[in-house]
Structure formats: structure tokens, C-alpha cells
Amino acid sequence: MSKFIIQVNGTVYGSTASFRALRFTESVLSLGHQVSHIFFYQQGVFNSNSLVCPASDEHDLHRAWTKLASEHNVKLVNCVSAALRRGVLSAQDALENDKQQYNASEQFTMGGLGELVTGIEQSERLVCF
Amino acid sequence: MKKICVIFRKSPIGNTSSREGLDFAMLSASFEQEVSIIFTDEAVLHLLPEQQPELVGSKDYLSTFKALSLYDIETVLVCRDSAVQFGITAKDFNFEAELASEKHIQTLIQQANEVVVY
Secondary structure, rough: OOOOEEOOOOOOOOOOHHHHHHHHHHHHHHOEEEEEEEEEEEHHHHHOOOOOOOOOOOOOHHHHHHHHHHOOOOOOEEEEEEEEEEEEEHHHHHHHOOOOOOOOOEEEEOOHHHHHHHHHHOEEEEOOO | OOOEEEEOOOOOOOOHHHHHHHHHHHHHHHOOOEEEEEOHHHHHHOOOOOOHHHOOOOOHHHHHHHHHHHHHHOEEEEEEEHHOOOOHHHHHOOOEEEEEEHHHHHHHHHOOOEEEOO
């Protein structure tokens, strides 16, 4: 059994990177491996946007990530600075930055790049999408 | 401690990928990881001096590359084939870096625990 950390740099819609990351994570978990957490960086932070609203016959990656996180107890972590630059805010970020709305789902926590690096150190393998 | 190899592939102009890659590289180094850096493809353009990223709406993160040695990032390689394609020679370099053959780069990648591409 190995411990993985997954980094998602691809956006929630418009590229398949995030979908491939999701499938890879599901596969790793089904084989009995551990996933310490999923770290969303660069355009990957858009995956946490709770306002994502695709047509009913399309993949809803935002929902898929939150479902995977609750079913397998996997932590979803956004890079907070990457998220803020792109207008993805938690309730706390909205408060601190004097914004009227927030859009990140509660299942995604905001963290720093340090969480990615310590995650890499504690895992056997980092896989980026 | 892990050996982390950060590969830059994209141009400094027109996207912000390298800026976030650089943040990752420096943060990793400050968390006591052994970080090495490779510039290849269009990313060799990072080495050119006198660029003004502000004119195209970017923050001037390019000058931060000069600080790599302060973060104990000693191995900074530039793909020789890519440099030739873009007409860049070592005397053009704006910060400390070494031209490297494909084989040299392959060896560095093989020695790394993790390879991250920006």
C-alpha cells in the first residue's frame, strides 16, 4: 500500500485534467492505497467553486470531488493565494477581504503551499494533473 | 527531505504558470526540500535580461529568479537544445544557470523523488 498526494492544476471545465485526476484518485483508492489529500493549485482552484452548474447530462466535477471527499474521507485543499487571485473565496476570505459573496464549498479548505510540500514529504508519490 | 525537480516549460509572457511554479519551488526550498530547476522549451525565455513584464500586465516575478541561490537552489539547468532554438547563449543569462545537455537533464530527473512541471 502506498500513500499518494494528488495535485490538480486543471480547471473544473474546459480541460480534462481534473476529470483524469478524479478517475486516478478513485482508482488509487479502490486498489487500497491511501490519498493524503487533493491539493488544488493554479486553475485547479476553480474545482471548489460551488456555483459550478453544468447541464444535467454533463459531468459535475465540483460535485464529484465533494462526493469523493465525503465517501473516502479525503481532504480537499485549495491554495489560498491561487484561489484569491482567481476570485474563489471561502466565507472567511470574503469577510477578511470585505467582499459580499463567497463561492468555495465548505468541503474545500483553504491552505498554503506549505501543506502541499509537507504532503509531498509525507507521501510516497506526488501525481499532478 | 525529498529531491524535487521543478521543470518550467512555458513562456514568461502570456501566462502566469511560471510565477506559480516559482512560488512552489521557493516554498519547497524554504521547507528544507532539495530543489532543482530546469528550463526547457519556451521557458528558456525566462533567462533573457531587461524584460518588462508589467507592460503586458504581469507582476515582475522574473527578477525573483535571481534569488534562487538565497533559497539554496543551486541546480538550475537550461536545456541547450531549447536555448539554441531561441538563439539564447549562456552570456545572455540574467541569472545564475547552466546550459545542460539532454542527458544531463535526464540524469537530474532520474535522481529526483518528484518531478513537477509548470
